[in-house]
Amino acid sequence: MTSTIESPVLRTNFEKSVAEYWNTNRIDPVNLRLGEVDDLYHHHYGVGEPDLSVLEGPADTRDERIIAELHRLESAQADLLLDHLGPIQPHHKLLDGGSGRGGTSIMANRRFGCEVDGVSISEYQVGFANEQAAKRKVADKVRFHFRNMLESKLETGSRQAIWTNETTMYVDLQDLYREFARLLTFGGRYVCITGCANDVTGLRSKSVSRINEHYTCDIHPRSAYFRALADNGLVPINVIDLTAATIPYWELRAKSSVATGIEEPFLTAYKEGSFHYLMIVADRI
Amino acid sequence: MTSTIESPVLRTNFEKSVAEYWNTNRIDPVNLRLGEVDDLYHHHYGVGEPDLSVLEGPADTRDERIIAELHRLESAQADLLLDHLGPIQPHHKLLDGGSGRGGTSIMANRRFGCEVDGVSISEYQVGFANEQAAKRKVADKVRFHFRNMLESKLETGSRQAIWTNETTMYVDLQDLYREFARLLTFGGRYVCITGCANDVTGLRSKSVSRINEHYTCDIHPRSAYFRALADNGLVPINVIDLTAATIPYWELRAKSSVATGIEEPFLTAYKEGSFHYLMIVADRI
Amino acid sequence: MTSTIESPVLRTNFEKSVAEYWNTNRIDPVNLRLGEVDDLYHHHYGVGEPDLSVLEGPADTRDERIIAELHRLESAQADLLLDHLGPIQPHHKLLDGGSGRGGTSIMANRRFGCEVDGVSISEYQVGFANEQAAKRKVADKVRFHFRNMLESKLETGSRQAIWTNETTMYVDLQDLYREFARLLTFGGRYVCITGCANDVTGLRSKSVSRINEHYTCDIHPRSAYFRALADNGLVPINVIDLTAATIPYWELRAKSSVATGIEEPFLTAYKEGSFHYLMIVADRI
Amino acid sequence: MTSTIESPVLRTNFEKSVAEYWNTNRIDPVNLRLGEVDDLYHHHYGVGEPDLSVLEGPADTRDERIIAELHRLESAQADLLLDHLGPIQPHHKLLDGGSGRGGTSIMANRRFGCEVDGVSISEYQVGFANEQAAKRKVADKVRFHFRNMLESKLETGSRQAIWTNETTMYVDLQDLYREFARLLTFGGRYVCITGCANDVTGLRSKSVSRINEHYTCDIHPRSAYFRALADNGLVPINVIDLTAATIPYWELRAKSSVATGIEEPFLTAYKEGSFHYLMIVADRI
């Protein structure tokens, strides 16, 4: 007997293609190789001043050194994000919106001792991340769900903090922040790190289009974030332009063996000003 | 003496790059060669069933035959647009928003005998189009201005009808329709032909990103049109999905010598459903 | 023991009077007599070119011929509506908002083989329509409920398509489309056929007021439809002005024995332009 | 030489038909006969307890007595309106939106000694009202203009107070209050007396439709007033339901020779609760 039951997690062809992309990119050279460094697998980029001495020294371990350094910068980015979640206590619950292979969630649990739920529309990533949690013996506290962050199915008002680490370009911001407003307790916090297009340069940029094409995503303009936050009871308390802090990461990555070719549009976009790397910290009112 | 006076027409780097693109693309193989057919120079695509017999016959005039046929389909598109402007009388005034080399404006004057103003941010195109109007001895009725359609400087309430023929992907729709609402008389009409992204497929598509990159534009989702129309007192009376009617044009073009390579993303996007070719007819209330 | 429990279906005096009107108009000459033709009972008007030869021939069967022809045009209208529901599959579920005596619901099930729920605030109509479904042995697939379409009590996201066939003048459009947005799955479709007032003629018309009085309804302006659709995530893909296509129906009906006198205001309103007969096809995003 | 210049005052067919109605209704039995009483010509209805003794006494002067009494109640209504304009000083300027034959404007000038501008889209009424002002030697202070109150052409911020006395059912409220917000000084006052439909009875009522048909107007629901006021910086300070206070006026009028037949729908609508006679007093912020 054939069944026509469809997964409610993937609502659109777009979501299906994103999920497939992340499901099948199991041998993704960048994220996996970087994750091997210390078993924290990230799906975001890095910030901070790289140690350029990694470019020097023996040629045969050069790549390894670069990869370790890139990974260090990615973990620094995740740490920066966690620094802005506010005073999290062990009894609080957090949400990692678009949790990838689970790196940031595991770092959050390690730092705060609290429960973290991650959701992802990639069934493969969810499995991978849950395995990581099990391996680290935190599976009772850190759980990954094969769910859409627009419909997390978590309890209303249950979250003290939520973050999205470079995942908002895949979803409608009004839908997303309506869901987050539902999930956060009054006074809870939302931290977003994202690339966004600069309204002031007119929103159109060949480089941003190339990034959109590469990741099959739709990078939002900066204005869309602040409009959607205002419309959903999320009030900024800190906004930091991380563009200058992420450019060295990309320059280093461009010189490594894990370069994918997307480094050039990122660097062009950041340098011409058509693209920002932004952190937004907001409170739920 | 150096002057710091800046052209008010071009407000952003983006507008400057668009203007430069159209200013310097003077030997653009597609539009110019098609225009040579009957001196109507279009900057839009065609609709309708092509006469595929042009593909057959002597090889040395094959391209000429294809080009004439493509041009016929583009003029058919312009005629379809003009069919929906409502009952235009000789004393009415029209606006061609993003008038390119002036083809549709000249057709409108020829059909209705009324005044037409066209605006473009390409100084080269404005000059070219004014020359065409002079050559046809309608320069007293058909005028092209080096102006931004977001700030047309035309008189409030002066327009009986306005159209945009594949030019809205370069501007903010709220800004555009605010200006058009200002210009149109009560009961006046707006006709828009445009490509737009399909919200239902999730808005993200590699093909649409490639079109954005090719033209350095930002294709709006279909929903953005209806939101901006509703917010600015423009009420649809007819909406026609022209996607099926434009696909044959692109298939023919892909086989011609004027093909630029962008044909494939257009055909892919139209066929996968991530992109519509839409005509919207709306009244100013 | 007397009970003060009130039916939640009928919330206002207005709803009660509408329900009563349709409950007691059991011998309504138009709809019932037309339904007798082939047991499809409609509560909407027709479109298309009538066969005027029905006016000629033997006087004693003239009325019968006219009635059959009117019924054919009404079924043609319902077919046109169903043509725009998109690719419906047998496992999909549909909603007929304001289902009257059930004609269009039964046609939809016949065409697509899928489940259809109809809701109506007339208990009499619901009973009648359920009898029709039983008679045709589709009661397991086609169900009519004594419910308000503003509170259908159907499951969130359960509908692939919804239509309203001349029933929206009885309800608040924002309330209606909020409910429909809730019911439709992402990418689902809504088709509306309705008469609406023309904002451009200034919204006031003696004929429209007479229609409002006749049916105790409140015909919305065209702008209200597009505003409410935009506000509730319903994006048009086709809008067709059916006014010219429905006028011949009314002219024929005016000559028949089932004429009720309301034909003249309809014809006047359509011809003076104060009233449109519109089909709107929209996608849920 | 033929000219195509159109009057900018009348923008739509609807406005033209309203203007024509009031232009040609020069022998309107009600308003003119009532105005003859003391040369104050009103175009609104009355409030207060009538002296029913006018129904008794000699038959030949019965009508005269009734008319005088109706007129007294209409003047009482105008006085009530003027009571709520706030402390008006001689150097203030007022606007009478839809000034009819000028009665309320003349009363305002008589009471406050200030300047009053009245606007009307009936050229006949404007002429009539200006003649009244001249006759009373206040033409330097009380001026009537053949203008649309949606585009009064008066100076921004020039008005201390504005009123509309049963004229808002002819216009779009958002357009109207946008214009009034422009005209009023900060802290200025707006007083509206109007009939409005009761949202709570479901907005649809045969009687309201009959009134709409009779006056070719479009009675707004009560909610539309408060929505449009809120959207345009006009904040209520007093709202009074005058329904009970106006019913006796209509009952008396129904018994008089100036009855037009519209008395019955008014009385039905007021008594069934589908219609309110409302005074709204609001401040410009």
Place this chain on the structure above:
Amino acid sequence: MTSTIESPVLRTNFEKSVAEYWNTNRIDPVNLRLGEVDDLYHHHYGVGEPDLSVLEGPADTRDERIIAELHRLESAQADLLLDHLGPIQPHHKLLDGGSGRGGTSIMANRRFGCEVDGVSISEYQVGFANEQAAKRKVADKVRFHFRNMLESKLETGSRQAIWTNETTMYVDLQDLYREFARLLTFGGRYVCITGCANDVTGLRSKSVSRINEHYTCDIHPRSAYFRALADNGLVPINVIDLTAATIPYWELRAKSSVATGIEEPFLTAYKEGSFHYLMIVADRI
């Protein structure tokens, strides 16, 4: 075992401090002493003309006389509020939003015989009020809950009428009226008596700031009420400025032994016009 479960009733530090204020002010000289008069304990102020003869006569009972008179005016205010709830029947259910020691709820039950739920974030007040209901043997009909009126947990559509008697300055009006819109049945009524700041005087006033400081509250501007009502389907039918009617109450209170010092800012604010005492009566649509 220690528990970290927090009361969901008190969401913010502000709410906690308000609750604490009312919990600990058990010997509040004003409200308690006034309540002793006839066991109706109010937390609002009075309206109407006081009997100033209470100031005369024997000195030793002067205070008692003043207190009885203040209490009479407070009950008169509650009666005025109840007069505007519409025709309440015994099977209806009411909500007292911010019910204090329960006085108005008990008066409502006494007048209409219906069920009344009161909610308060002061656990002490809830206990006190429930004791009062028990003492009067109406505990089966009049119930007080330790709940936030922003999240009443009462059933959707269950209320025929709701009132707030000087409690809205403690909450966000949009949140409050969203909840009330949820609770009220279609056509149900909301009555609000409140002090509000006058937008017209520029919203800032030392006296209003002193009242805010005294009660740790945040007095809303008048405009905020009408904006929030309009945004939540609550349409005014009566608005009465009670400022003049409450001033004598304050003047009398200033002369009594229960004066707290806050009388002077109230009187200054009312008299300078920076503050209104307003009753708003609105219908749920």
Place this chain on the structure above:
Amino acid sequence: MTSTIESPVLRTNFEKSVAEYWNTNRIDPVNLRLGEVDDLYHHHYGVGEPDLSVLEGPADTRDERIIAELHRLESAQADLLLDHLGPIQPHHKLLDGGSGRGGTSIMANRRFGCEVDGVSISEYQVGFANEQAAKRKVADKVRFHFRNMLESKLETGSRQAIWTNETTMYVDLQDLYREFARLLTFGGRYVCITGCANDVTGLRSKSVSRINEHYTCDIHPRSAYFRALADNGLVPINVIDLTAATIPYWELRAKSSVATGIEEPFLTAYKEGSFHYLMIVADRI
């Protein structure tokens, strides 16, 4: 001859009282004495780490030392603000909204060489500031106007940057940002330093009320800033919580002879979290 002409600058009693406050506070101990240090007169507070050694040393010059240090921190605050205006060129024009005695305007001109207009509703301050500009021989570039910043009368699109330094608590933010959106060129920048109430603590705080009373102002909640920015095309790029950076300034000031008593509510509010000292940097789109 008496004239009734009123200054259009001061629209409300509130504005008049603010103007009067700043007009008559000519011997304001804080701002004037601090200004004497180097002739830069500020009307805002300071940020940064104070040199606490000023508290030590000879008692007779202790106050002088504290005052110089407070002044240094205020200038540091102004410098921080100017750091965020973006790349200002000599041909640009700036606006100082609420310019006080002109300190920040003069610093801006000194740094960028460009034109600066300051507006203030205190005629005294305008005169004082213009004298300062004359004394420094920059009166041709730095001009102060006796105008309301809500109606600056400056040319549309004329400003490259605008700032408000602790002046927004006196005005409506929607009105203010509508005016600033009009004045700023596309891509221009707005910098705001302000105290704002914390929505998360529930908006009500005795300390904030005391500050409101002291300055007769109305401190906005943080959410109001982001709502008004979003509504007026102003998109944040940096938001910095300066609370921790300003507390040492207040602690030092509390120990000085220029303390006014308002130091304690500021320190309480900052420390209890009910009040933020915020810098918002936004771009005009």
